[in-house]
Amino acid sequence: MSTHSTPNRVLRLGIIAAVAAAIWWTPAPEGVQAEAWQLLAIFLATIAGLVLQPVPMGAVVIMGLTATVFTGTLPIRDALIGYQSPTVWLIVSAFLFARCLNKTGLGRRIAFVFIAMFGHKTLGLGYALGLADLVLAPGIPSGTARTGGVLFPVVRSLCSAYDSEPGPSSKRIGEFLMMTTYQIHSVTCAMFLTAMVANPLMRDLARAVADVEITWGGWALAASVPGVVSFVALPILVYVMVKPEIRRTPEASDLAQAELTGMGPMSRQERSVLAVFGGVFLLWVTGSWTGLHATAVAFLGLCVLIVFDVISWDDVLDERSGWNALVWFGGLVSMATMLSNLGLTEWFSGFVGGYMEGWPWLPVMAILVLVYLYAHYFFASLTAHVTALYAPFLATAVAAGAPPYLAALTLAFYSSLCASLTHYAGGPSALFWGAGYTDIKGWWSVGFAISVLFVAVWMGIGPLWWRTLGLF
Amino acid sequence: MSTHSTPNRVLRLGIIAAVAAAIWWTPAPEGVQAEAWQLLAIFLATIAGLVLQPVPMGAVVIMGLTATVFTGTLPIRDALIGYQSPTVWLIVSAFLFARCLNKTGLGRRIAFVFIAMFGHKTLGLGYALGLADLVLAPGIPSGTARTGGVLFPVVRSLCSAYDSEPGPSSKRIGEFLMMTTYQIHSVTCAMFLTAMVANPLMRDLARAVADVEITWGGWALAASVPGVVSFVALPILVYVMVKPEIRRTPEASDLAQAELTGMGPMSRQERSVLAVFGGVFLLWVTGSWTGLHATAVAFLGLCVLIVFDVISWDDVLDERSGWNALVWFGGLVSMATMLSNLGLTEWFSGFVGGYMEGWPWLPVMAILVLVYLYAHYFFASLTAHVTALYAPFLATAVAAGAPPYLAALTLAFYSSLCASLTHYAGGPSALFWGAGYTDIKGWWSVGFAISVLFVAVWMGIGPLWWRTLGLF
Numbered sequence: 001m002s003t004h005s006t007p008n009r010v011l012r013l014g015i016i017a018a019v020a021a022a023i024w025w026t027p028a029p030e031g032v033q034a035e036a037w038q039l040l041a042i043f044l045a046t047i048a049g050l051v052l053q054p055v056p057m058g059a060v061v062i063m064g065l066t067a068t069v070f071t072g073t074l075p076i077r078d079a080l081i082g083y084q085s086p087t088v089w090l091i092v093s094a095f096l097f098a099r100c101l102n103k104t105g106l107g108r109r110i111a112f113v114f115i116a117m118f119g120h121k122t123l124g125l126g127y128a129l130g131l132a133d134l135v136l137a138p139g140i141p142s143g144t145a146r147t148g149g150v151l152f153p154v155v156r157s158l159c160s161a162y163d164s165e166p167g168p169s170s171k172r173i174g175e176f177l178m179m180t181t182y183q184i185h186s187v188t189c190a191m192f193l194t195a196m197v198a199n200p201l202m203r204d205l206a207r208a209v210a211d212v213e214i215t216w217g218g219w220a221l222a223a224s225v226p227g228v229v230s231f232v233a234l235p236i237l238v239y240v241m242v243k244p245e246i247r248r249t250p251e252a253s254d255l256a257q258a259e260l261t262g263m264g265p266m267s268r269q270e271r272s273v274l275a276v277f278g279g280v281f282l283l284w285v286t287g288s289w290t291g292l293h294a295t296a297v298a299f300l301g302l303c304v305l306i307v308f309d310v311i312s313w314d315d316v317l318d319e320r321s322g323w324n325a326l327v328w329f330g331g332l333v334s335m336a337t338m339l340s341n342l343g344l345t346e347w348f349s350g351f352v353g354g355y356m357e358g359w360p361w362l363p364v365m366a367i368l369v370l371v372y373l374y375a376h377y378f379f380a381s382l383t384a385h386v387t388a389l390y391a392p393f394l395a396t397a398v399a400a401g402a403p404p405y406l407a408a409l410t411l412a413f414y415s416s417l418c419a420s421l422t423h424y425a426g427g428p429s430a431l432f433w434g435a436g437y438t439d440i441k442g443w444w445s446v447g448f449a450i451s452v453l454f455v456a457v458w459m460g461i462g463p464l465w466w467r468t469l470g471l472f
Numbered sequence: 473m474s475t476h477s478t479p480n481r482v483l484r485l486g487i488i489a490a491v492a493a494a495i496w497w498t499p500a501p502e503g504v505q506a507e508a509w510q511l512l513a514i515f516l517a518t519i520a521g522l523v524l525q526p527v528p529m530g531a532v533v534i535m536g537l538t539a540t541v542f543t544g545t546l547p548i549r550d551a552l553i554g555y556q557s558p559t560v561w562l563i564v565s566a567f568l569f570a571r572c573l574n575k576t577g578l579g580r581r582i583a584f585v586f587i588a589m590f591g592h593k594t595l596g597l598g599y600a601l602g603l604a605d606l607v608l609a610p611g612i613p614s615g616t617a618r619t620g621g622v623l624f625p626v627v628r629s630l631c632s633a634y635d636s637e638p639g640p641s642s643k644r645i646g647e648f649l650m651m652t653t654y655q656i657h658s659v660t661c662a663m664f665l666t667a668m669v670a671n672p673l674m675r676d677l678a679r680a681v682a683d684v685e686i687t688w689g690g691w692a693l694a695a696s697v698p699g700v701v702s703f704v705a706l707p708i709l710v711y712v713m714v715k716p717e718i719r720r721t722p723e724a725s726d727l728a729q730a731e732l733t734g735m736g737p738m739s740r741q742e743r744s745v746l747a748v749f750g751g752v753f754l755l756w757v758t759g760s761w762t763g764l765h766a767t768a769v770a771f772l773g774l775c776v777l778i779v780f781d782v783i784s785w786d787d788v789l790d791e792r793s794g795w796n797a798l799v800w801f802g803g804l805v806s807m808a809t810m811l812s813n814l815g816l817t818e819w820f821s822g823f824v825g826g827y828m829e830g831w832p833w834l835p836v837m838a839i840l841v842l843v844y845l846y847a848h849y850f851f852a853s854l855t856a857h858v859t860a861l862y863a864p865f866l867a868t869a870v871a872a873g874a875p876p877y878l879a880a881l882t883l884a885f886y887s888s889l890c891a892s893l894t895h896y897a898g899g900p901s902a903l904f905w906g907a908g909y910t911d912i913k914g915w916w917s918v919g920f921a922i923s924v925l926f927v928a929v930w931m932g933i934g935p936l937w938w939r940t941l942g943l944f
Contacts, residue, residue, distance in 0.1 A: 013779070056785035059778045066775055069768040076558045076765040084556035086548045293548040296541035303538055306531045307485070313528035317796055320789035327788075330555075 012054035020045035020067070029351070036342035038073040043335045050328075050384040057383075058324050061331035074338055082333030083326070086295035087200040091329055093298035094141040094194045095322035097277065098149075100311050101139060104269045107150040110135055112263075115158075115256035122173055122244050125252050126180035126235035129155060130188075133181065134231065137188040137195035138220075138284070139277055142321065143382075143419070144427030146195075147185040152431050155181050159437070161255055162246055166436030174437040176244035180235050182432040183450050187234060189382075189416035191227040193219040193294070194284075196416050197325060198386040204333050205391045206408035208340035209349070210398050214408060216284040216294045222409050225465040230457045237453055241446050272310045276301045332387055345395060353399035361401035366459065368397050369414055373451065376418035382426045386415050403472040413458060420450040484526035492517035492539070501823070508814035510545040515807045522800075522856040529855075530796050533803035546810055554805030555798070558767035559672040563801060565770035566613040566666045567794035569749065570621075572783050573611060576741045579622040582607055584735075587626075587728035594645055594716050597724055598652035598707035601627060602660075605653065606703065609660040609667035610692075610756070611749055614793065615854075615891070616899030618667075619657040624903050627653050631909070633727055634718055638908030646909040648716035652707050654904040655922050659706060661854075661888035663699040665691040665766070666756075668888050669797060670858040676805050677863045678880035680812035681821075682870050686880060688756040688766045694881050697937040702929045709925055713918050744782045748773045804859055817867060825871035833873035838931065840865050841886055845923065848890035854898045858887050875944040885930060892922040 020041045028037035046064035050057055068074040082088060101107040114128035114135075132154075133147055140146035155177050159165070164174035189196035193203060193216045203214045266274075280301040284294055305311045316322075339345055356364065372393050379385040390411055397407035419425045423433035423443045433443065466472060492513045500509035518536035522529055540546040554560060573579040586600035586607075604626075605619055612618035627649050631637070636646035661668035665675065665688045675686045738746075752773040756766055777783045811817055828836065844865050851857040862883055869879035891897045895905035895915045905915065938944060 009779070055778055058788065059775070059785050062771055062778075063775045066768060066771040069765065070772065076768050077556060079768075080556045080558060080561060083561075084549060084552045086552060089552060089555075293541065296538060296548050296551075299534055299538040300542065303531070303535045306527055306534075307481075313531050313796075314792075316530065316799075317792035320786075323789050323795050324785075 009054045012049075012052040015052060016045050016048045016054065019048045029347075031350075032344060032347050033342055035073050036339065036344040036347075038071060039068060039335065039339055039342060040344055042067045042071070042073065043339060046332075046335065047384065047388045050381065050387060051379070056324075058327040061328040065331050065334065068335070068338075078338050078341075079334055080330075081337050082330040082335075085204060085330065085333045085337075086293060087204050088326060088330045088333060090194065090295040090298055091141055091197060091200055091325050092319075092322045093295065093302055094139065095145070095319050095325060096302055096305075096311060096316060097280075097298070098140040098142065098145050098321075099315060099319055100273045100305060101136065102145075102149065103315065104267065104273050104310065105263060106266075106270045106273050107132075107136055107140075107146075108154065109260065109263055109266070109270065111151060111154045112256040112259045115154075116253050116260060119252040119256060120248065120250050122176060122247050122249050123235055123239050125158070125173075125177065125249050126184075126239065129177065129181045130184040130231060130235060133185055133188045134191070138192045138281060139194065141194045141199070142197050142427065143185050143189055144431075145321065147181060147188075148428035148431045151181055152428070152435075156435065158252055158255070161251065162249070164246075164437075170437040171243070171245055173244045173246045173249070174435075175442065176238060176242045178432050178435055178437040179242055179443075179446055180238045182428060183238060183420050183446070184231065184234055185428060186417050186419040186450070186454075187227055187230045189419065190413045191220065191223040192216070196382065197329070198383040198415060199412065201329060201332065201336075201383070202386060202390055202408070202412045202415060205336055205386075206394060206404075206412070208336055209345050209391050209394050210404035210408050212405045212408050214405070214412075215288045217286065217288050219409065219412075220285065222466060222469060222471065223413060226413075226458045226462040229461055230454060233453055233457065234450060237449060238446060241449060242442075269310045272305065272308050276304050276310075279304075336391065339391075345391065348392065349395045349399045352396045356396070356400040359400055361397070364400040365397050365402045365407060365410070368393050368400075369410060369459070370455070372411060373414045373418050373455070374421070376421050376425060380424045380426075382415060382419060385418065390415060406466055406472045409466075409471070410458075410462070413462075414454075417451070417454045417458065420454065421447045481526040484521075484524040487524060488517050488520045488526065491520045501819075503822075504816060504819050505814055507545050508811065508816040508819070510543060511540060511807065511811055511814060512816055514539045514543070514545065515811060518804070518807065519856065519860045522853070522859060523851070528796075530799040533800040537803050537806065540807070540810075550810050550813075551806055552802075553809050554802040554807075557676060557802065557805045557809075558765060559676050560798060560802045560805060562666065562767040562770055563613055563669060563672055563797050564791075564794045565767065565774055566611065567617075567791050567797060568774055568777075568783060568788060569752075569770070570612040570614065570617050571787060571791055572745045572777060573608065574617075574621065575787070576739065576745050576782065577735065578738075578742045578745050579604075579608055579612075579618075580626065581732065581735055581738070581742065583623060583626045584728040584731045587630075588725050588732060591724040591728060592720070592722050594648060594719050594721050595707055595711050597630070597645075597649065597721055598656075598711065601649065601653045602656040602703060602707060605657055605660045606663070610664045610753060611666065613666045613671070614669050614899065615657050615661055616903075617793065619653060619660075620900035620903045623653055624900065624907075628907065630724060630727070633723065634721070636718075636909075642909040643715070643717055645716045645718045645721070646907075647914065648710060648714045650904050650907055650909045651714055651915070651918055652710045654900060655710060655892050655918070656703065656706055657900060658889050658891040658922070658926075659699055659702045661891065662885045663692065663695045664688070668854065669801070670855040670887060671884065673801060673804065673808075673855070674858060674862055674880070674884045674887060677808055677858075678866065678876075678884070680808055681817050681863050681866050682876035682880050684877045684880050686877070686884075687760045689758065689760050691881065691884070692757065694938060694941060694943065695885060698885075698930045698934040701933055702926060705925055705929065706922060709921060710918060713921060714914075741782045744777065744780050748776050748782075751776075808863065811863075817863065820864065821867045821871045824868045828868070828872040831872055833869070836872040837869050837874045837879060837882070840869050841882060841931070842927070844883060845886045845890050845927070846893070848893050848897060852896045852898075854887060854891060857890065862887065878938060878944045881938075881943070882930075882934070885934075886926075889923070889926045889930065892926065893919045 023041035049060035164172035495513035521532035636644035
C-alpha cells in the first residue's frame with residue numbers, strides 16, 4: 001500500500017489517462033462500433049491501472065466503470081452487469097468459506113495432520129505441506145489467504161524448529177520448505193475453479209470469447225492428471241536443486257503431533273465446517289449432472305454455516321477480501337461482458353482469424369501458451385495477467401482453429417502455473433520471498449526449472465489426458 | 473442481536489417455513505404462472521423472516537435467494553439480478569459518504585454550527601438539531617447512522633449540560649430535545665431519495681409495479697413543501713405537548729461555540745468532503761436535465777474522495793453497513809423485479825382492479841394511505857414495512873385509478889412519516905427510547921399527535937402542491 005504515495009499517484013494516473021486517450025483518439029477499425037472502441041480504451045486503461053495501481057484495485061475498477069458511464073459509452077445498468085454474475089458471488093462465498101477454515105482452526109489442523117503423517121523425512125514434509133495446500137485449495141480461492149495465510153506460518157515455525165533461519169542456516173531445511181510450499185501452490189491454484197481468484201473470471205471470459213461453459217467438475221477433471229503428476233514431481237525437483245542439508249525430520253512429525261494434541265479433539269464448529277464442505281464439494285463435483293449451479297451450492301453451504309453459528313453475519317460483513325473481490329471482479333466482468341455484447345470480441349476473433357487462415361492450430365496453440373506463460377515475467381499479479389491477456393490469447397487460439405473448450409482450459413491452467421517464475425509473481429510470493437530464505441538467483445533458477453517441468457507435463461501428458469477425455 | 477438465540481431461532485425458522493409452505497401448496501390462482509406463485513411464497517416467507525429475524529436480515533435474504541434457485545423457481549442469474557441494480561449501488565455509495573461525514577467530523581461540526589446560530593432558546597435548539605438532520609439527510613441514507621450516530625451524542629451531551637437526566641429532571645429539557653430530534657427525523661427521511669435506506673427500494677418497486685421513474689430531484693421537489701411545513705410545525709407541537717421547564721438556553725450556544733473553537737478551522741479533508749458533496753448534490757438535483765444517473769454521480773464523488781485521500785480503500789472495505797445493505801437490499805430487489813417480470817404484479821393489479829372498478833380513486837387512496845401509515849404499529853423496521861406493504865398498496869392505488877407517479881411518491885413519503893408512532897418504529901428509536909427520557913405513554917401520545925399533524929399537512933397541503941407541480 002506504500003506504493004500509493006501522492007506524487008507517484010499523479011504520474012501513474014497520468015499514464016493511465018494517456019493509455020485511454022491514445023486508444024480513444026485512434027479511429028476505430030472498420031466494423032467496430034464507436035461504443036465498443038471507447039469501452040476498449042477504458043478497459044485497457046483499467047488494466048494499466050491494475051498494473052500501476054495509483055489507487056487500490058477496487059478503486060481503479062470503480063473509476064473505470066464511472067468513466068464508461070460519464071463518457072456515454074455504457075448505460076449505468078450495463079456498467080453494473082458484472083455484479084449480477086453468479087461467478088462473482090461464488091468468489092465472495094469462497095472467501096467466506098476460507099474465513100471458516102481459518103476461524104475454526106481447521107486449516108491449521110489439516111496442515112498438522114499431514115505433517116504428522118508424512119513429515120518424517122524432509123521430502124515428505126514438502127509433500128505434507130503440499131497436500132494441505134491441495135486439500136484447502138477448492139475452498140480457499142486466494143493463494144494469499146491459503147498458502148500465505150494458513151501455510152506460511154506453519155512453514156516458518158517448522159524452519160525455526162530446525163534452527164534454519166535466513167542466512168547461512170537457510171540451506172539446512174528452510175529454503176527447501178519455503179520454495180516447495182510456494183511453488184506447489186502454482187499447481188494447486190491451477191487445479192480447481194475455486195482455487196485462485198481469477199479462475200472464475202476466466203470461466204466468464206471463456207463464455208464471452210469462445211462460447212464454452214466450464215463447470216467446476218469439468219475444470220477439476222481436466223486438471224487432475226497433469227496436476228497430480230506435477231504435484232508429485234515438483235518437490236523432487238526442488239529437493240534436487242536446493243539440496244537441503246537436513247534429510248530426515250522425525251521431530252517435525254512429533255511437533256505436529258504435539259500441536260494436534262494441544263488443539264484437542266475437533267470442535268463442533270470444525271466438524272460442521274468439515275461436513276458442510278464435504279457436502280459442497282460433492283454438489284460441486286456432481287454439478288454437471290444435477291444441474292445445480294456452483295454459486296447456489298455455495299449459498300446453501302453458507303446458509304447452513306450461518307444457521308449453525310459457525311460463521312456469524314458479523315463475520316460475513318467483516319470479510320473485507322470478499323467485498324474487495326466483489327467490487328473489482330464484478331467491474332471487470334461488466335467490462336468484459338459488454339466488450340463481448342458490443343461485438344468487439346467477435347470482431348477481434350475475425351480480425352486475427354484472417355491472418356491465421358490455413359495455419360495448423362497445434363503449433364499456433366503451443367506458441368501462444370509459451371508466450372502467455374513467460375509473459376508473466378512482466379506481471380506482478382496473476383489477475384492483472386489474466387485480465388490483460390487471457391481473452392485476446394483465447395480469441396487468437398480459437399481463430400487459429402483450436403478446439404475452444406481445450407484452448408480455454410489450457411490457457412486457464414497456465415494462468416496459475418506462471419506463478420512459479422518470479423518472486424513478485426503474485427500475492428503469496430511477497431511473503432515467501434520476504435521471509436529471506438532464497439536469493440533472487442535461487443528463486444529464478446528454481447522457478448524457471450519448474451516452469452520447464454510444467455511445460456513438459458502440461459504439454460506432454462496434458463494433451464494425452466485431454467484426448468482421452470474427448471476434449472479434442 | 474441477542475434475539476437470535478437458538479431455541480427462538482428454530483421456532484422462528486419454523487414459522488417462516490410454514491408461511492412459505494402454506495402459500496406454496498395453495499393452488500396458484502388462474503392466470504398466475506407456477507414460478508410466479510412459488511416466488512411469491514418464498515418472497516413472503518423472506519418478509520416474515522425480516523420481521524422475525526431468526527438470523528440477521530442479510531442472511532434471511534440469502535436464504536430466500538438460495539430457496540428460489542434450489543426449488544427451480546428462478547435460474548441463478550435471475551436470482552442475482554438485483555445486484556446489478558444501480559439503486560443498490562447508490563445506497564452503498566451513500567453509506568460511504570456517511571462514513572466521510574463521520575470520519576472527518578464534518579457531521580458534528582454542522583450540528584454545532586446550527587446550535588451556535590439558533591440555540592439561544594429551547595425551541596430554537598430543537599430547530600437547530602432538526603436543521604442539522606435535514607442538511608445531513610441527503611448524504612446519510614440511514615436514520616440509525618445520521619440521527620442515531622451523529623446527532624444522538626450531541627443531544628445527549630446537551631441534556632447533561634442542563635442537568636437533565638432520565639427521571640424527574642428529564643422534564644427540564646431532555647425529553648423535549650430527544651423527542652424533537654427523533655421525530656423530526658421522520659420528516660427528513662421522507663424528504664430525499666437518499667435519506668432513508670428503503671427509499672431507493674421504493675423507487676425500484678414503483679418502477680416495477682407502476683412503471684414510473686422517480687428521480688432524485690423529482691422526489692425532493694415533491695416532498696419539499698409538505699416537508700418544510702411539517703419541519704416547521706413539528707417542534708412547536710412537541711414543545712406544547714412536552715412543556716420543557718427550561719425555555720431559554722444561551723449556554724447551549726456558548727457550548728457549541730466552544731466545541732467549534734476546539735475543533736479549529738475546517739481541515740483539508742472536511743473541505744474536500746464539503747466540496748464533493750456540493751458537487752454531488754448539484755448533479756443529483758439537475759439529474760433529470762443532464763441525464764446523469766444518480767449512481768454514476770455518486771461513483772464519481774467516491775472516486776474523487778479516494779484520489780484525494782479523504783477516504784481510503786480500507787475505509788471502503790470496512791463499511792459493513794454498506795455491504796449489509798448491498799446483500800439484503802439487492803436480494804429483495806431481485807425478488808421484486810422477478811415477481812414483476814413473471815407477471816405477478818400485473819396479475820395482482822388486474823385482480824384488485826376488478827374489485828375497484830368504478831370506485832373514485834381519491835377516497836380509496838386516502839384510506840390506503842391511512843391504513844399504510846398506521847400499519848406501522850405492527851412493524852419494528854421501516855424496511856420490513858416497505859418490503860411487505862409498499863408494492864401491493866401501490867398496485868391497489870393504481871388499480872383504483874390513482875395517478876401512478878403521485879401514488880408512488882405519496883406512499884413513499886408515508887413510509888418514513890410512520891416512524892413517529894412507536895418507540896420500536898425503526899433503527900434510531902431504540903437509541904432515543906433507550907436513553908430513558910420519555911415513558912411509553914409520553915412517546916405514544918406525542919407520536920400519535922405528530923402522525924395527525926403529518927396527515928393534516930401531507931393530505932392537506934401536499935395535494936395542493938402536487939397539483940401545482942402537475943403530478944395529477
